[in-house]
Amino acid sequence: MIFLETINWYPGHMVKTKRLIKENIKVIDVVVEIIDARVPESSRNPVLKELIGDRPLLLVINKEDLADEEITMRWLNYYKNSGQAAVVVNAITGKGLKQMKAEIRSLAEQRMKGKSYKANALPRVMIVGIPNSGKSSLINKLSGKNVAKTGNKPGVTRGQQWINLKEFQLMDVPGILWPKFECQEIGFKLAITGAIGDHVFDVTEVTIGLMELLAAEYSQTLDEKYGINSYGKTGLELVEMVGRKRGCLQKGGVVNLLKASEIILKEFRAGKIGKITLDRPKN
Incomplete structure (x- = not known):
């Protein structure tokens, strides 16, 4: 397939988001990255690894209702076989959220073991993802109320916020891409799924x-x-x-x-x- 144009989109608020992650990662126990089941690998942010350091990472494969079920299961097995914690969820119906919470608890316990925490301290979880990955919908489903703005377009969430849940404290940050797509096929796929603003391409x-x-x-x-x-x-x-x-x-x-x-x-x-x-x- 020939890609006729170079697609990149990195507005100013994404620079701010990168800074927010760097500044707050020291108080975070687990990082949750929301990825799009239609483009699981293309929607993973390659910059995230350097930002989160040694924090445990859970991949949450969202929008499973829009994706090929057989291939979604292949991706889930692929990640697990490579040693990466991963779950499949539907942020709209709540499918998979129980397993997601269990995975977060498990990763948090491993992280917090042997470290100095206040009694009954709740794990602190940072939730990240590219624009339009369904992050805000997932947060609203977890909290049982509309605490995060949602929309079928990128750039809806613009600032960080802490959400107190029963099982953990959740830090939400705006969707973030990376400055340059080394492979234009990735830019093409993110444009198709709505992670990049339609005005850009x-x-x-x-x-x-x-x-x-x-x-x-x-x-x-x-x-x-x-x-x-x-x-x-x-x-x-x-x-x-x-x-x-x-x-x-x-x-x-x-x-x-x-x-x-x-x-x-x-x-x-x-x-x-x-x-x-x-x-x-x-x-």
Whole structure:
């Protein structure tokens, strides 16, 4: 697949978030990183390792309802087999939260053992993730009330906050990306899933790339959704086919590619095309 543009997005508040993590990590017992089940590896922040030091890390694979179930389980086994604590959750329904809490308790006990803490001290947990990973929805589900702003777009959370839960104290920080994507495929996938603001990239080019990927990996799902035959078609042809089906026509019967692309991207992000995973585990 050819990526026609370089995608990077690192607004000023993300620099502030990096500083917040550095300043507060010394009082944290466990770090929870929320990743997107549709792009588990692409949504992991490579900068995080240097920021959290030796703090135990729990990977929380969120949005499992939007992802390919079989591949999600492969990713879970991949992480566990590599020695990385991980759980699969659904921040909307609460699926997997009980196991998530148990993993946090276990990691916190290991961290706090033999160290000087006040009697009955609650573990301090920092929750991090890229924008639009579902972090705020997860926090609200854990707390049982709307303590964190949510939205289907990046950049909703803008400042740190402490949330007191029964089992632990939770520190929420804004979503954070990294300054430069070494692999443009990662930038492309994060654009598709909504981790990067739509104003930063060419929506039509990204959607063309998405359709090429879906035709290669999920052709039956794609064809059934839109009533088309994707075999042998280019991404551009597929966007045009969907545009005609959806009435995205301009004067002279020409397809409005931007309008068609916006429809496709919106439907992908909402899971209306199907349960799709764009990353594959290495084994």
